[in-house]
Amino acid sequence: MSQPHAAAGPDGSPAETDSLADGEWHRLHPLTPLLKGGLVLIVVAGIVFNSFRDRLIFWFVSIFTPRDVHPEEFSGGDPVDWVLANNLALVALLIVLGVLLVLIVIFWLVWRFHEFRITGDDVEVRKGIVFRSHRRAPLDRVQGVNLTRPFLARLIGLAKLxxxxxxxxxxxxLEYLSTGKAESVRAEILRLASGARAAREARAAGRGQGDACTRRQQLSGAVSDGVTGLFAGVDRADVEPESIVTIPTGRLIGSQAITGGVWLVLFGVIFAVGMAIATPAILSGGGPEATLALLGLGLGVGVPFVIAAVAIAWAQISRSLRYSIAPTRDGIRITFGLLTTVTETIPPGRIFAVEVSQSFLWRPFGWWTIKINRMSGKSAAQQQSSTAQQFNIVLPVGTRADVERVLALVLPDLPAQDRPLVWEHGMFGPQEHDDPYQRLEPRAWWRRPLSWRRHGFTVTDYGIVMRRGVVWRKLAVFPLARLQGVSASQGPIDRAQRVAWMKAHSVTGPILGEVVGMESGALMRAVDDIARRAADAAYADPGHRWAEVVAEYAPAVSPSPAAAEPAPLAEPPAPREPIDGA
Known part of the structure; x- marks a missing residue:
């Protein structure tokens, strides 16, 4: 492990650097192998417990009834009795100590050969004893930084970055670091990725016994913080309280109860139909046996349905409890989870699409949900997991006021003139007059028989806005600066009806950018216009190095309190008129 750089402190004494982003190799927390290998230890403990089960039962029972229990009733070939009978107690003890020593050495080697470093260009991790691996994440390609605290790790004050x-x-x-160090490393990575990391003076401290004492104090402090912070919120120290959007627990439970009720009704209908079909055949034999068989069938089929519905609702509730979203200087910070707490920081310019949707069941309550498309860095199989899908939900359930606040975070540069396209003409549209959306042609209504009047899109200098759905109202925004491509297609039936469909290509995610049944001539003009506007937007977008722009235009000295409002960096271009009815 690299030694900290030395530098003189204010009094001339050496001090130790508190930054891990110094380009040197560092090791993770010493308890990392224990947490990562905890499953193996649990399995081993289970095997040991099973082997000594009879002995443990005898010891437990003999505490309460020492005169009524005989050891031979519980021996059953107990290996402990065999060891004692053959005078091998010392050998067995030495074997146990040897196994523990081997485990300690293996854990130490795993920890010793697991290192990371943060440079001005990359985050690197290397590990392995026999089979070595070296992973590197370029900072200019960082899409976000997630801080996860599993339940056991939280108890001892550790976190996974x-x-x-x-x-x-x-x-x-980077698994695992103390929570404090993980938050510090996260901030360093985001500052480096933004291109605005300020230089820090290094500090160095004494070595030897002082280090051992410091390590013990760090371990003790981490465990104390983990226990005291088990039910407290995290990652709110650098956030203004009024900027945090949270979800009341009652609203979260109510929204999932409504959704779970639909599943229960669906399961109930299937169950009732199945029982109606099976009842005559079962009762035809007559007698109490047939009644018991029918009761057993009902319980055997109905109970799993109820358990499944409750499990689906609880899984979503537990993942969304303690939810909060807030702006920070490094990006949007989202925290969620009851037992395992996950804190995700999404830098600006890393969101490729945003969708606001509302189920017809939530409409009477005015509740909405927001999803995003973003690069996850996971494999296709990993992206199908419920935990990975949770990262695409930035607002599980919220009111319109919550939605507007969250949209201001995830789409901070959405022009004011485009906002009516989201609400008045989008979620609540179409309006009777002056609808700016290009809609599905009436002659192609059969493609969307329920929502053909709403199905459509519009294009502005900022992005593509797509509106669809009646039962589930949805509105998606694809910023042109991060659009991956756009395509138009036309099949034989489309050609006969003189319509076509368009797809806005984004990164893999829950938001699909497709519209069908559009008038073919207007759609082709729209595709050409989108391509031109997307090129202009991508050229002007500074999102990949967001803090450099701020630093470039920052004043050399702090303005006086009487200074006027700062002028905008540049005059925004005049918005183009929407394309033919788009």
């Missing part, structure tokens, strides 16, 4: 890369299986994990 995951740098989200741009590509399949491109994430780089």
């Amino acid at each position: 995951e740098v989200v890369g741009a590509g399949t299986d491109a994430n780089v994990a």
Whole structure:
């Protein structure tokens, strides 16, 4: 492990650097092998417990009834009795100590050969004893930084840091660090990725016994913080309280109860139909046996349905409890989870699409949900997991006021003139007059028989806005600066009806950018216009190095309190008129 750089402190004494982003190799927390190998230890403990089960039962029972229990009733070939009978107690003890020593050496080697470093260009992790691996995440491709605290890790004050890369299986994990160090490293990575990391003076401290004492104090402090912070919120120290969007627990439970009720009704209908079909055949034999068989069938089929519905609702509730979203200087910070707490920081310019949707069941309550498309850095199989899908939900359930606040975070540069396209003409549209959306042609209504009047899109200098759905109202925004491509297609039936369909290509995610049944001539003009506007937007977008722009235009000295409002950096271009009815 590299030694800290030395530098003189204010009084001339050496001090130790508190930054791990110094380009040197560092090791993770010493308890990392224990947490990562905890499953193996649990399995071994289970085997040991099974082997000594009879002995443990005898010891437990003999505490309460020492005169009524005989050891031979519980021996059953107990290996302990065999060891004692053959005077091998010392040998057995030495074997146990040897196994523990081997485990300690293996854990120490795993920890010793697991290192990471943060440079001005990359986050690197290397590990392995026999088979070595070296992973690197370029900072200019970082899509976000996730801080995860599993339940056991929280108890001892540890956290897992995951740098989200741009590509399949491109994430780089730092597991585990103390929570304080993990938050510090996260901030360093985001500052480096933004291009605005300020230089820090290094500090160095004494070595030897002082280090051992410091390590003990760090371990003790980490465990204390983990226990005291088990039910407290995290990652709110650098956030203004009024900027945090949270979800009341009652609203979260109510929204999932409504959704779970639909599943229960669906299961109930299936169950009732199945029982109606099976009842005559079962009762035809007559007698109490047939009644018991029918009761057993009902319980055997109905109970799993109820358990499944409750499990689905509880899984979503537990993942969304303690939810909060807030702006920070490094990006949007989202925290969620009850037992395992996940804190995700998404830098600006890493969101490729945003969708606001509302189920017809939530409409009477005015509740909405927001999803995003973003690069996850996970493989296709990993992206199907419920935990990975949770990262695409930035607002599980919220009111319109919550939605507007969250949209201001995830789409901070959405022009004011485009906002009516989201609400008045989008979620609540179409309006009777002056609808700016290009809609599905009436002659192609059969493609969307329920929502053909709403199905459509519009284009502005900022992005493509797509509106669809009646039962589930949805509105998606694809910023042109991060659009991956756009295509138009036309099949034989489309040609006969003189319509076509368009797809806005984004990164893999829950938001699909497709519209069908559009008038073919207007759609082709729209595709050409989108291509031109997307090129202009991508050229002007500074999102990949967001803090450099701020630093470039920052004043050399702080303005006086009487200074006027700062002028905008540049005059925004005049918005183009929407394309033919788009």
